[in-house]
Amino acid sequence: MKMTAKRALAVLLAVILLFGCIGVGASAEGTTGFEVTRINCTVHGDTQTQRGFTWFTSKKCDSAIQVVSAADYNASGFENAITFEGSVSAWEDSYCHKVVATGLEAGTEYRYRVGSYDRDIWSGTGKFVTDDGDDNFSFIAIADVQASSLENFEQAALVMDAAMELNGDAEFVVNLGDFVNDCTEEEWSWYGQAFEDANTNLTLVPVAGNHEGNITNKLNVGWFDTMFNLDAGDGAGNGVNGTYYSFDYGDTHFTVLNSNDMYPMTEAQRNWVYNDITTSDAHWKVLLLHRAAYSAGKNINKPDTLAMRETIIEIVDETGVDMVLSGHDHMYFRTQQVAGDAVCEDTVYVTERHNGEDVTFAVNPDGAVYILPSTAGTKRYGVNDGAIDPIMDCADVYFTTRSEKDENEVETNPYAGGCFANVEIEGNYLVYRAYVVNDDTQEVTLVDEYAIKKTVADEDVEDTKLPTDIFGSIDGSVANFFTEIFGLLITYLTELLPQALGGLFG
Ligand SMILES: [Fe+2]
Numbered sequence: 001m002k003m004t005a006k007r008a009l010a011v012l013l014a015v016i017l018l019f020g021c022i023g024v025g026a027s028a029e030g031t032t033g034f035e036v037t038r039i040n041c042t043v044h045g046d047t048q049t050q051r052g053f054t055w056f057t058s059k060k061c062d063s064a065i066q067v068v069s070a071a072d073y074n075a076s077g078f079e080n081a082i083t084f085e086g087s088v089s090a091w092e093d094s095y096c097h098k099v100v101a102t103g104l105e106a107g108t109e110y111r112y113r114v115g116s117y118d119r120d121i122w123s124g125t126g127k128f129v130t131d132d133g134d135d136n137f138s139f140i141a142i143a144d145v146q147a148s149s150l151e152n153f154e155q156a157a158l159v160m161d162a163a164m165e166l167n168g169d170a171e172f173v174v175n176l177g178d179f180v181n182d183c184t185e186e187e188w189s190w191y192g193q194a195f196e197d198a199n200t201n202l203t204l205v206p207v208a209g210n211h212e213g214n215i216t217n218k219l220n221v222g223w224f225d226t227m228f229n230l231d232a233g234d235g236a237g238n239g240v241n242g243t244y245y246s247f248d249y250g251d252t253h254f255t256v257l258n259s260n261d262m263y264p265m266t267e268a269q270r271n272w273v274y275n276d277i278t279t280s281d282a283h284w285k286v287l288l289l290h291r292a293a294y295s296a297g298k299n300i301n302k303p304d305t306l307a308m309r310e311t312i313i314e315i316v317d318e319t320g321v322d323m324v325l326s327g328h329d330h331m332y333f334r335t336q337q338v339a340g341d342a343v344c345e346d347t348v349y350v351t352e353r354h355n356g357e358d359v360t361f362a363v364n365p366d367g368a369v370y371i372l373p374s375t376a377g378t379k380r381y382g383v384n385d386g387a388i389d390p391i392m393d394c395a396d397v398y399f400t401t402r403s404e405k406d407e408n409e410v411e412t413n414p415y416a417g418g419c420f421a422n423v424e425i426e427g428n429y430l431v432y433r434a435y436v437v438n439d440d441t442q443e444v445t446l447v448d449e450y451a452i453k454k455t456v457a458d459e460d461v462e463d464t465k466l467p468t469d470i471f472g473s474i475d476g477s478v479a480n481f482f483t484e485i486f487g488l489l490i491t492y493l494t495e496l497l498p499q500a501l502g503g504l505f506g
Pocket of ligand 1: 328
């Protein structure tokens with residue numbers, strides 16, 4: 001009798017274990033392939049009320065996000081969340097999900113999760129904050145992570161972590177392009193993995209780099225536009241080699257260019273940019289593009305950059321842009337106030353107490369400041385002594401962020417490390433600061449500061465409403481193409497060739 005009871009107990013335990021295992025097995029099988037990867041939250045049109053989301057799964061399923069205010073989330077999790085549904089499409093060997101959250105409240109902190117509503121499979125909890133519309137906010141900028149190993153993506157993510165720790169109030173991060181190196185599925189997965197914390201907890205403003213949309217050495221068709229959910233609005237987010245778009249944040253207008261669309265810049269984009277900036281009455285105007293017009297890196301004398309800089313400088317001058325942020329050249333470069341490809345010599349600077357610190361401001365300056373905040377990644381370039389004139393005349397601060405260790409392995413470059421920038425805009429004050437993060441210790445060092453005080457509105461630029469329809473401006477595009485090619489040839493013959501010959505025989 002005693003044995004029978006023991007046997008019955010053993011059978012019962014076996015049955016429980018068996019069913020338990022089956023239960024776990026069924027649950028694991030039920031989620032396999034539907035796990036969310038490479039999630040990001042991007043600006044999408046109105047920054048006060050909307051956000052775009054992108055993520056990937058190995059198997060096909062529906063696309064949904066649940067959004068709830070932080071206050072509601074703390075009280076009852078996702079119980080009172082609003083669910084938004086979107087689209088799913090096949091991409092390489094996986095599925096790309098895109099959803100837009102609309103009708104959000106301005107100036108509100110939100111929690112969200114993405115996944116499959118039908119299968120009740122969700123990601124972890126992410127967060128973002130909507131623009132409250134006032135003229136006080138800050139953001140982070142990084143450039144050229146461009147890694148080709150998980151290890152190097154993780155090293156760059158440490159720079160992003162340091163930026164988020166230094167400025168916990170940042171409302172978004174601008175990534176100035178070249179997210180990846182060879183633009184493979186593997187690299188994007190590594191990027192998504194290493195940057196998961198940043199991409200789920202901070203709104204991203206992505207800029208198309210040549211490594212995710214080049215037409216010269218790789219044809220990375222559709223990658224940038226697949227990885228991010230952006231609203232190109234009237235712009236030709238053509239989906240081939242990148243997207244150009246714009247948005248307002250507080251009293252600042254941000255215009256994001258696609259510098260892959262510049263061999264030379266198409267008439268459609270040039271006209272769109274011009275109209276986009278001149279029709280904005282925002283107090284500050286910030287231009288974001290991958291290729292830098294001012295740099296002393298290895299790319300500055302290349303034909304694509306030369307073609308681009310003439311177009312960009314003219315647009316910046318004519319539209320009253322205050323600050324241009326770029327990447328591409330993996331070294332640090334900041335100009336003085338520049339207009340017409342020359343220094344604005346009459347710029348007045350004053351040092352004032354601002355938020356408890358002495359800060360030197362350019363006061364109501366002419367022109368714009370052009371900034372290349374080196375790279376957050378590990379591929380860093382030296383200073384190119386052959387930068388075309390008058391770039392070096394316009395420079396204020398420049399240096400390499402490469403490690404330069406002596407024979408005893410002691411670092412000799414005070415600027416060595418991954419770089420990030422922090423921009424604070426507060427009414428009439430814009431304060432930009434750049435930092436490097438030590439590769440080994442993650443110690444953060446301030447390496448540059450520049451500030452502008454702007455108490456007067458920009459002069460109204462005549463709104464000429466240039467055609468943005470590519471078919472309407474096709475003649476202009478053709479003319480523009482031949483003009484630029486001819487201009488480049490002249491530049492090479494008159495400036496670069498003598499420089500090269502001088503270097504050869506000098
Ligand atoms: Fe680049």
